[in-house]
Amino acid sequence: MKTKCNNIRISWHGFATRICIxxxxxxxxxxxxxxxxGCQQSKSFKQGESAVRYYFDGDFPRAIRKLEPxxxxxxxxxxxxxxxxxxxALTAYELDEAEAAFLRxxxxxxxxxxxxxxxxxxxxxxxxxxxxxxxxPYERALASFYLGLTYYMRQDYNNARGAFENxxxxxxxxxxxxxxxxxxxxxxxxxxxxxxxxxxxxxxLGREDLAQQAFxxxxxxxxRLSGLAEPAIHAESNVLLVVDFGxxxxxxxxxxxxxxxxxxxxxxxxxxPKARVIVNQFDYAIDGLNxxxxxxxxxxxxxxxxxxxxxRTVKTTVGTGLIAAGAGYGxxxxxxxxxxxxxxxxxxGLIAAGALLKVTSQADVxxxxxxxxxxxxxxxxxxxxxxxxxxxxxxMNGLHQSWRGLVVPPTGESTYYMRMNRWWxxxxxxxxxxxxxxxxxxxxx
Amino acid sequence: MKWLAxxxxxxxxxxxxxxxxxxxxxxxxxxxxxxxxxxxxxxxSDLQVNQAIQVSGPLKIVVTPVVNQLRAEVIPRxxxxxxxxxxxxxxxxxxxxxxxxxxxxxxxxxxxSRERQLQIDAGPNxxxxxxxxxxxxxxxxxxxxxxxxxxxxxxxxxxxxxxQTRALLWSGxxxxxxxxxxxxxx
Numbered sequence: 001m002k003t004k005c006n007n008i009r010i011s012w013h014g015f016a017t018r019i020c021i022x023x024x025x026x027x028x029x030x031x032x033x034x035x036x037x038g039c040q041q042s043k044s045f046k047q048g049e050s051a052v053r054y055y056f057d058g059d060f061p062r063a064i065r066k067l068e069p070x071x072x073x074x075x076x077x078x079x080x081x082x083x084x085x086x087x088x089a090l091t092a093y094e095l096d097e098a099e100a101a102f103l104r105x106x107x108x109x110x111x112x113x114x115x116x117x118x119x120x121x122x123x124x125x126x127x128x129x130x131x132x133x134x135x136x137p138y139e140r141a142l143a144s145f146y147l148g149l150t151y152y153m154r155q156d157y158n159n160a161r162g163a164f165e166n167x168x169x170x171x172x173x174x175x176x177x178x179x180x181x182x183x184x185x186x187x188x189x190x191x192x193x194x195x196x197x198x199x200x201x202x203x204x205l206g207r208e209d210l211a212q213q214a215f216x217x218x219x220x221x222x223x224r225l226s227g228l229a230e231p232a233i234h235a236e237s238n239v240l241l242v243v244d245f246g247x248x249x250x251x252x253x254x255x256x257x258x259x260x261x262x263x264x265x266x267x268x269x270x271x272x273p274k275a276r277v278i279v280n281q282f283d284y285a286i287d288g289l290n291x292x293x294x295x296x297x298x299x300x301x302x303x304x305x306x307x308x309x310x311x312r313t314v315k316t317t318v319g320t321g322l323i324a325a326g327a328g329y330g331x332x333x334x335x336x337x338x339x340x341x342x343x344x345x346x347x348x349g350l351i352a353a354g355a356l357l358k359v360t361s362q363a364d365v366x367x368x369x370x371x372x373x374x375x376x377x378x379x380x381x382x383x384x385x386x387x388x389x390x391x392x393x394x395x396m397n398g399l400h401q402s403w404r405g406l407v408v409p410p411t412g413e414s415t416y417y418m419r420m421n422r423w424w425x426x427x428x429x430x431x432x433x434x435x436x437x438x439x440x441x442x443x444x445x
Numbered sequence: 446m447k448w449l450a451x452x453x454x455x456x457x458x459x460x461x462x463x464x465x466x467x468x469x470x471x472x473x474x475x476x477x478x479x480x481x482x483x484x485x486x487x488x489x490s491d492l493q494v495n496q497a498i499q500v501s502g503p504l505k506i507v508v509t510p511v512v513n514q515l516r517a518e519v520i521p522r523x524x525x526x527x528x529x530x531x532x533x534x535x536x537x538x539x540x541x542x543x544x545x546x547x548x549x550x551x552x553x554x555x556x557x558s559r560e561r562q563l564q565i566d567a568g569p570n571x572x573x574x575x576x577x578x579x580x581x582x583x584x585x586x587x588x589x590x591x592x593x594x595x596x597x598x599x600x601x602x603x604x605x606x607x608x609q610t611r612a613l614l615w616s617g618x619x620x621x622x623x624x625x626x627x628x629x630x631x
Binding site for chain 1: 461462463464465466467468469470471512513514515516517518519520521522588589590591592594595625626627628629630631
């Protein structure tokens with residue numbers, strides 16, 4: 001077949017070969033860049049992941065030490081590393097560090113157009129992991145919640161209120177754009193926790209009317225938690241235990257890594273148990289208040305299909321098509337018995353281009369690993385002084401955590417955060433020792 | 446190949462860091478400067494404030510941090526002190542003889558603990574001087590957010606109040622609307 005172009009007669013076969021050879025060079029260059037980018041990404045990403053391992057091993061100083069330099073790097077993992085640092089610092093009761101880290105993440109999460117321009121192009125055409133990670137809506141809501149909790153623990157109720165209100169905004173990303181406002185309350189019903197904490201903040205700020213409104217919203221959205229949404233319970237309680245239980249959903253991929261989903265599903269994850277509280281070796285009567293307030297595994301399933309998902313799916317489908325076309329062409333030419341060097345270039349070019357599209361269509365599976373499966377709010381009313389408190393989940397093979405000498409003030413309230421982990425049962429002493437944050441020793445190569 | 450090199454160079458240049466790119470609806474340094482410049486100028490030139498000075502001499506004023514009544518926004522401690530602190534700094538710079546500034550107790554002890562480090566004078570101990578007036582600021586907002594945008598309409602009210610009588614000597618407000626539009630990757 002011949003084609004005429006600007007009075008120059010070019011052999012179609014030669015033209016196609018040149019294009020494919022050029023594709024080969026192009027693919028080689030892009031592959032090289034991808035490998036380089038991958039190496040760079042993996043180094044800092046591995047550091048982040050090792051910090052997460054330290055966190056789950058209960059080595060908070062080391063986790064914080066690893067995460068601190070990463071949290072200052074304003075790269076695509078800036079928000080993620082700050083949320084990780086915030087979690088580690090909050091669990092270690094380093095509230096200054098936790099506030100600063102959550103605040104850094106919050107500022108970027110709340111900003112618009114963070115991934116505009118070159119980053120959007122790079123994320124779409126090269127690797128989605130090049131976009132600045134801001135998390136799924138449930139992760140954003142939890143980021144706001146933990147910032148609010150940090151303020152609440154420091155009795156900065158105005159800022160806590162602002163952060164809890166913001167947590168509710170974040171769930172609007174799940175809402176159906178066609179329904180908009182009518183769909184908001186459905187999404188907020190999965191995060192009644194924020195309404196409950198809002199109610200507590202308003203009580204502490206002396207706004208009983210607004211507190212009543214927040215608790216009414218909580219009751220309306222989640223009747224299961226109506227016991228916990230009684231204003232009197234919160235007005236009288238002088239200790240609040242905020243207990244993180246279990247592990248959040250894992251981001252998984254399907255269809256050659258191009259489609260994102262979450263595992264496990266609510267059906268396979270098992271039920272959420274009720275908490276038991278023991279104060280000074282006696283059971284504390286907390287029936288009706290010991291329910292889980294949320295299930296992040298269920299919340300994650302509300303993830304909506306995004307434009308980037310469509311782009312990835314199209315890329316991987318076209319990639320598969322190009323690989324198949326390249327292979328088919330090679331087989332066809334081979335069967336005809338006239339497979340030449342030019343054909344090898346065409347086959348190679350098509351397959352390389354297809355593979356390139358498939359490699360660049362991998363979904364971004366970064367996630368905030370410290371997210372719990374559920375959060376329990378346990379309001380207690382105790383005499384002022386010090387108390388030994390244990391929170392346990394008898395149905396979970398005796399999972400528990402104990403603290404000695406928790407302080408109950410004569411006026412006001414105190415709030416304690418506990419991250420349940422089988423490997424940290426305690427007993428821990430209050431106040432916890434300050435974390436010595438020394439520079440991380442250089443690892444031997 | 447040249448176009449590819451150009452494209453990659455363009456991408457590298459346009460890939461801004463996480464804190465350089467994007468627009469936020471939070472109050473920022475520009476708002477701080479504009480707002481406090483405006484407030485300081487208004488306090489200094491206010492007729493009633495100047496009459497009060499003529500009657501009772503320099504006003505003893507305690508400065509308190511901003512009260513956050515914003516919807517879905519936080520004001521960290523540093524920023525809360527900065528907004529009223531800068532008004533104090535500007536007014537005391539331009540009219541040092543007309544006002545005696547007294548820190549609120551928390552800020553005073555916080556500053557005194559870092560006095561050597563910061564090399565500044567924390568001023569008189571609030572326990573030894575009884576202020577007559579309080580400079581307060583309350584920031585409120587109407588905020589909303591959806592999948593496409595986040596917006597906040599701020600009303601920042603500064604007040605100079607007589608502590609004994611609760612009478613309002615001076616009040617000024619600053620209003621601003623901020624909006625950030627979200628991309629498809631946000």
